[in-house]
Amino acid sequence: MIKVSGINKKIKKHEILSNITLNIEGIYGLVGPNGAGKTTLMKILSSLISMNSGRIEINGEDYTKGKYVKQNTLIGYLPQDFMVYPNITIEEVLDHIAMLQGMMDKHKRKTIINQVIKKVNLQGHENKKMIELSGGMRKRVGIAQLLMGNPSILIFDEPTAGLDIEERIRFRNLLRNLGSERTVIISSHIVEDIEFLCTKIGVLKNGKVLFEGTPSAMKAYAEGYVYEYNVSPENLDLIMMEKEVVQITEEETGLNIRIFSLEKEVDAMPVAPRLVDGYLAIVKGVK
């Protein structure tokens, strides 16, 4: 459990984070619109940047001064744009990083590299150059190099950004597996990316915490505000102009339009909220 209390961060008089207090555990989703402060908070947790005030406790121990910086066994941080030299192979990248971590025994390195490659499902690609990899594979190399230190906390900044649907699903499974034995923090500005994955969620907006709780508590925020309409395609433009459309699905009978509305919609069917609806209610300040 990572207990964060009263974190404040200013950059050039601009308040980036204000009084951030969170209890981070399990597979934790940190969500919020662009510029909410997610990356800044993750960098503070990883001791890459300092904070102005606040306290960080990990498993009951005070880590405010970032004394774990040199312990890659505690926290592993994967930035949004992980990239290493483009012309070296996956195996060479991992071997190089293992050496930097002080593993001088070649056989030991080989064993660990094989283990982490298997964990992130990159077997058979060891000799591919970084430049030849898809975005998802590159991110998996990023995770593999973190796993070599076997950290008990993993922090991923927007891990699914830019990935296609197949890679997203594969990635979600990988994150779920990693989260079975560690605390995993995942940031995203797309709620669907963390749906069915995170056990706890924190919502940030403009540097402030708006919500922290379980996915079901988040959904509950939108109870009574979500409706569905069945409309013909010709009426779509009109409804898009008038309503807050959350989702459109094509059905045999026409288009199914899911909307978020604070006012009672008499012609529409009230439906159970999904996670994204709860998120909308929170960022809009409903309740």
Ligand SMILES: Nc1ncnc2c1ncn2[C@@H]1O[C@H](COP(=O)(O)OP(=O)(O)OP(=O)(O)O)[C@@H](O)[C@H]1O
């Ligand atoms: N070094 C910096 N100098 C000035 N402003 C900064 C700096 N780093 C971050 N900011 C500002 O702080 C705010 C929060 O940025 P941050 O990157 O933490 O947000 P985010 O929630 O991760 O956004 P995104 O989803 O777009 O990555 C933004 O307004 C950003 O412009």
